[in-house]
Amino acid sequence: EAGVAQSPRYKIIEKRQSVAFWCNPISGHATLYWYQQILGQGPKLLIQFQNNGVVDDSQLPKDRFSAERLKGVDSTLKIQPAKLEDSAVYLCASSLSYGYTFGSGTRLTVV
Amino acid sequence: GQQLNQSPQSMFIQEGEDVSMNCTSSSIFNTWLWYKQDPGEGPVLLIALYKAGELTSNGRLTAQFGITRKDSFLNISASIPSDVGIYFCAGLESSASKIIFGSGTRLSIRP
Numbered sequence A: 001e002a003g004v005a006q007s008p009r010y011k012i013i014e015k016r017q018s019v020a021f022w023c024n025p026i027s028g029h030a031t032l033y034w035y036q037q038i039l040g041q042g043p044k045l046l047i048q049f050q051n052n053g054v055v056d057d058s059q060l061p062k063d064r065f066s067a068e069r070l071k072g073v074d075s076t077l078k079i080q081p082a083k084l085e086d087s088a089v090y091l092c093a094s095s096l097s098y099g100y101t102f103g104s105g106t107r108l109t110v111v
Numbered sequence B: 001g002q003q004l005n006q007s008p009q010s011m012f013i014q015e016g017e018d019v020s021m022n023c024t025s026s027s028i029f030n031t032w033l034w035y036k037q038d039p040g041e042g043p044v045l046l047i048a049l050y051k052a053g054e055l056t057s058n059g060r061l062t063a064q065f066g067i068t069r070k071d072s073f074l075n076i077s078a079s080i081p082s083d084v085g086i087y088f089c090a091g092l093e094s095s096a097s098k099i100i101f102g103s104g105t106r107l108s109i110r111p
Helices: none
Strands: A005-007 A010-013 A019-024 A031-037 A044-050 A053-056 A065-068 A075-079 A088-095 A106-110 B004-007 B010-014 B019-025 B031-037 B044-049 B055-058 B061-065 B071-076 B085-092 B099-101 B105-110
Touching (some): A005 A088, A010 A019, A019 A088, A044 A075, A075 A088, B019 B085, B031 B071, B044 B061
Antiparallel strands (some): A005 A019, A031 A044, A031 A088, A088 A106, B031 B044, B055 B061, B085 B105
């Protein structure tokens, strides 16, 4: 089966600019997650979707981050405006039950 | 929120040696997971543990779910160069399908 697709792989932006990441989960996976992984740390959950509804967004900095999952398939994560501390790898994952499948991530550098 | 303490943070061993790393939590988890992450990629699931006391192997990898449900360990026998990477433990909260990650163990091997 095809894996979780993410794009772009890399993005460099200046602080205060906006950026968007895209994720296409494995077909049939109802649950989709966005994680932020800062260099040297484990992934931290930002938001969890079940189909097109938000299950958990308690760790999402809602003043600058937003995410949507229209039609319960693809998802986009947006940051506006970006700060230097947003530099990280943004991982998307999808699951049917336990043990997510992760995408390769988008590495964001904010300068 | 819940935190997982993973140790050691890094290991630098000789090829052929056995490796051991562990993860502890102040809270109980119903499921423990072990992932490996290669540079530029998302984490890949190695082993999933669903029951306290469970011991599960996957090739040269063996992991155990602690009796107290607050810890887990991963052993790698006869390490080879392709074992290099970052290993993450992760726990599944009992009340949700959210996975919490440890901070990772970076494994390096001398040929």
